[in-house]
Amino acid sequence: MADVSLYLAVTFVAAMLAVLIRLPPLVGFLAAGFALNAMGAPEFPALQTLADLGVTLLLFGIGLKLDIRSLLRTEVWVTASVHMVLNVVIAASFVWTLGLAGLGLAAEVTWIKIVLIAFALSFSSTVFVVKVLSDRSESQSHYGRVAIGVLIIQDIAAVMFLTAADGEPPSPWAIALLLIVPASWALRRVWDLVPHGEMQALFGIVMALVPGYAAFELVGLKGDLGALIIGALLASHPAAGELSKSLFTLKELLLVGFFISIGMGTLPTASTVVLAGAFLLLLPVKTGLFFVLLWWRRLGHRSSILASLALGNYSEFALIVAAVGVESGLLDEEWLAVLSVAVAASFILSAIANRSETVIVPAATALLPAQDPHRLHPEDRPIDLSRASAVVFGMGRIGRSAYEQLEKEYGKAVVGVEIDLARVERLTREGLDVQEADATDAAFWERATNGKNLELVVLAMPFHGSNLVALRQLREADFTGTVAVMAQYDDEAAEVKRLGADTVLQLYSGAGRQLADEAIEIEAST
Numbered sequence: 001m002a003d004v005s006l007y008l009a010v011t012f013v014a015a016m017l018a019v020l021i022r023l024p025p026l027v028g029f030l031a032a033g034f035a036l037n038a039m040g041a042p043e044f045p046a047l048q049t050l051a052d053l054g055v056t057l058l059l060f061g062i063g064l065k066l067d068i069r070s071l072l073r074t075e076v077w078v079t080a081s082v083h084m085v086l087n088v089v090i091a092a093s094f095v096w097t098l099g100l101a102g103l104g105l106a107a108e109v110t111w112i113k114i115v116l117i118a119f120a121l122s123f124s125s126t127v128f129v130v131k132v133l134s135d136r137s138e139s140q141s142h143y144g145r146v147a148i149g150v151l152i153i154q155d156i157a158a159v160m161f162l163t164a165a166d167g168e169p170p171s172p173w174a175i176a177l178l179l180i181v182p183a184s185w186a187l188r189r190v191w192d193l194v195p196h197g198e199m200q201a202l203f204g205i206v207m208a209l210v211p212g213y214a215a216f217e218l219v220g221l222k223g224d225l226g227a228l229i230i231g232a233l234l235a236s237h238p239a240a241g242e243l244s245k246s247l248f249t250l251k252e253l254l255l256v257g258f259f260i261s262i263g264m265g266t267l268p269t270a271s272t273v274v275l276a277g278a279f280l281l282l283l284p285v286k287t288g289l290f291f292v293l294l295w296w297r298r299l300g301h302r303s304s305i306l307a308s309l310a311l312g313n314y315s316e317f318a319l320i321v322a323a324v325g326v327e328s329g330l331l332d333e334e335w336l337a338v339l340s341v342a343v344a345a346s347f348i349l350s351a352i353a354n355r356s357e358t359v360i361v362p363a364a365t366a367l368l369p370a371q372d373p374h375r376l377h378p379e380d381r382p383i384d385l386s387r388a389s390a391v392v393f394g395m396g397r398i399g400r401s402a403y404e405q406l407e408k409e410y411g412k413a414v415v416g417v418e419i420d421l422a423r424v425e426r427l428t429r430e431g432l433d434v435q436e437a438d439a440t441d442a443a444f445w446e447r448a449t450n451g452k453n454l455e456l457v458v459l460a461m462p463f464h465g466s467n468l469v470a471l472r473q474l475r476e477a478d479f480t481g482t483v484a485v486m487a488q489y490d491d492e493a494a495e496v497k498r499l500g501a502d503t504v505l506q507l508y509s510g511a512g513r514q515l516a517d518e519a520i521e522i523e524a525s526t
Helices: 002-020 025-038 046-064 068-072 074-100 104-108 111-120 126-136 142-165 172-193 198-218 223-234 240-263 270-280 283-296 301-311 316-327 334-355 357-367 397-408 421-429 464-476 490-498 507-525
Strands: 390-393 414-418 434-436 456-459 482-487 503-506
Touching (some): 002 025, 046 198, 046 223, 046 240, 068 074, 074 104, 074 111, 074 142, 074 283, 104 270, 111 316, 126 240, 126 334, 142 223, 142 316, 172 198, 240 316, 240 334, 270 334, 283 301, 283 334, 301 334, 301 357, 316 334, 334 357, 397 414, 397 456, 421 434, 456 464, 482 490, 490 503
Parallel strands (some): 390 414, 390 456, 456 482, 482 503
C-alpha cells in the first residue's frame, strides 16, 4: 500500500505543478514517471495493466464515435498514407546523417535499423491526440475527425507490422471474427435492456474487453484493434453518447497509468538524451508535412493547422515497434531508452504547442495566402446567416430547447451551430436549420456571411471554456446584439458576466426555479 501511496503522491504533485504553470496535467504525469524512475521507486506490477486497460477503453470510445465512412475520405487516407511514406524517407535520411556524424548509437546502425527507427517515428500518438481533442471538446469537429481518421489508418498499419513481425500469422480461426458483424445486432438489442448509470459503464467495459480485446487476442490479433472495431459496430446505438460519457472519467484515470509507464521505462543516459533531442528536430518537419497534405486536400487554414499541431508528436507505438526490434535482434536495447525520451519530450512540446493554439493559429493564418472559399472542403466553407435573427451555439438538449422556444414562441428565424456532425445530420433530418461549425473558431465570423440581421446569440455549449472563447470572439467581432450564456456554477456565471454576457442561465439553479414554477402552476390548477 505504501508503494501505491508514493505513486499517487508524486503523480498528483507533478500534475498540479504542470497545471500551475498552465500546462496540461498529462505533462505532469510524464514527469512523474521519470521522477519515480529516478527515485528508484519500487516496481508497481499493476501499472502496465492499468495503462493497457486505459488504452483499450480509449480505442473503444473512439469506435463509439467513429463513422467508418470518414476513413474513406481522401483527406484521411491519402494524408495518412502519403505522410507515412514521406516521413519514413525523411526520418531515415536524418538517422543516416546522424550516423555519418558519429552521434552515439546512430553511428552503429545498419539500413535495416535505420528503416525500423524511421518507421517507429512516423506514428502520432492516439492517446495524446484524443486527450487533446477531448480537453477541447473538439473530437467531433471537422479537423478532429480528420486527425482521428489519420490515427486509425496509422494504427492499422502498426497492427499489420506487429502481426508480420511476430513471425506467426493469425490463427485460422481469425476468420470467425467476421461473425462479430451480425452478432453486433444482437449486442445492440441486449444494450436496449441495460439500465442507465453504472450498468451502462459495466456493459461498455465488458464489450471492450470480451468480444473486443479478448476475442482478437485469442486468434493472434491485437486486442486494442478489437476494442476499436467493437466500438465502431455499436456506434449506431442511441445510447452510444451516454456510454462514452459514462466511461470518460474511468478512462481518463486509467490513462494516467499509461503516461506514468512511459517514464518508467529504461532510465536514459546523457548520450540517449542527446540522440532523443536530435529526433525532436524532426517534429516541425512532421507537423509541417501534415499541414501541406491537409491544405492540399482543401482543408481551411485553421483546420489544417490544428490537425497538424495535434498530430505533431511521436507515438507509444514507437516504443512497441522498438521493443519488437529488440526482441528480434534488429535493435540494441538502448534504442528503447532513446525512443522513450523522444516520445515523452514530444508529448511535452506538443502539449505546449496545442495549449498555444489561440496564438499560433491567427499568427500562422496571417502569413498564409488567402483561400478561395468555393474551393475549400465543404465543411470549411462560409456559413450563410442571411435568414437568421438568432443563433444558438451548441445543439444539445438545452440548445435545442432554446432553438425551439425562440422559433415557436417568439417567431425568431433561428440557425443552430453544432460541432458534432452526427448531431447536425440528425437535427437537419428533423427539420431544424443546423450548420456544422466550430463556435470557438477564431475565423468563424469570417466564415459567417450576411449576418447583419442577427440580434440574439445563445451560447449553450456543454464546456465552459468553449462558451468563454465564443463570447470573446463575439466581442472581438463587434457584435452589438444580445448574448445569453449557459453556465453550471456560480464562478462560471460571474466570469461570463464580467466578459459582457447580457444574461446568464445558471443551469442547476435555473432548472430548480423552473421545476418550482411548474409545480406551483399545477398546484394552482387543481
